[in-house]
Amino acid sequence: DTGVSQNPRHKITKRGQNVTFRCDPISEHNRLYWYRQTLGQGPEFLTYFQNEAQLEKSRLLSDRFSAERPKGSFSTLEIQRTEQGDSAMYLCASSGTWTGSSYEQYFGPGTRLTVT
Amino acid sequence: EDQVTQSPEALRLQEGESSSLNCSYTVSGLRGLFWYRQDPGKGPEFLFTLYSAGEEKEKERLKATLTKKESFLHITAPKPEDSATYLCAVQASYIPTFGRGTSLIVHP
Numbered sequence: 001d002t003g004v005s006q007n008p009r010h011k012i013t014k015r016g017q018n019v020t021f022r023c024d025p026i027s028e029h030n031r032l033y034w035y036r037q038t039l040g041q042g043p044e045f046l047t048y049f050q051n052e053a054q055l056e057k058s059r060l061l062s063d064r065f066s067a068e069r070p071k072g073s074f075s076t077l078e079i080q081r082t083e084q085g086d087s088a089m090y091l092c093a094s095s096g097t098w099t100g101s102s103y104e105q106y107f108g109p110g111t112r113l114t115v116t
Numbered sequence: 117e118d119q120v121t122q123s124p125e126a127l128r129l130q131e132g133e134s135s136s137l138n139c140s141y142t143v144s145g146l147r148g149l150f151w152y153r154q155d156p157g158k159g160p161e162f163l164f165t166l167y168s169a170g171e172e173k174e175k176e177r178l179k180a181t182l183t184k185k186e187s188f189l190h191i192t193a194p195k196p197e198d199s200a201t202y203l204c205a206v207q208a209s210y211i212p213t214f215g216r217g218t219s220l221i222v223h224p
Contacts, residue, residue: 042214103165
């Protein structure tokens, strides 16, 4: 397995534009997470999927953010009407196995978003 | 609400100078405490999971230990390639809570 992949790696957009990021998890993992990380901070939880079901969403997550995981495989995170405060590294992680339970997470390389 | 506090925020060591990083936590019903390494501009890399007080895990120059209130990441005879940010996270449900990390720089 090649691990968790994310695309694009970098995105520069103008304020007010919409952006979409993609995450491909480790194939046998059934849980997928999205985080946001800014300089000097740890990853901040955004949302979490088990298979295709979105089970939890951070209270801090604006309505401008939406995520999907069709068919329980890859996931997309969309940010509508971007603001400068959305500039951050967006991380995807996967965990768990189809046949067991495993809590450690494996992260992708992240997508660096810059809103100008 | 789960809380994780890591100290120090930054640590500078000379190559070969052993030290420890601290992760203090409060959580109701710990399922696991995790240590990750993060290099600049990259995603965190999983190092260890600790499940119960008294447990220890080792990997090369790193050793993680766990008590009911804190975890330590001991670095023995560090090398410059150990320079990174080390993140601690605790998990009670399926959602982990991360600390802010300790930035470690090891000088040759």
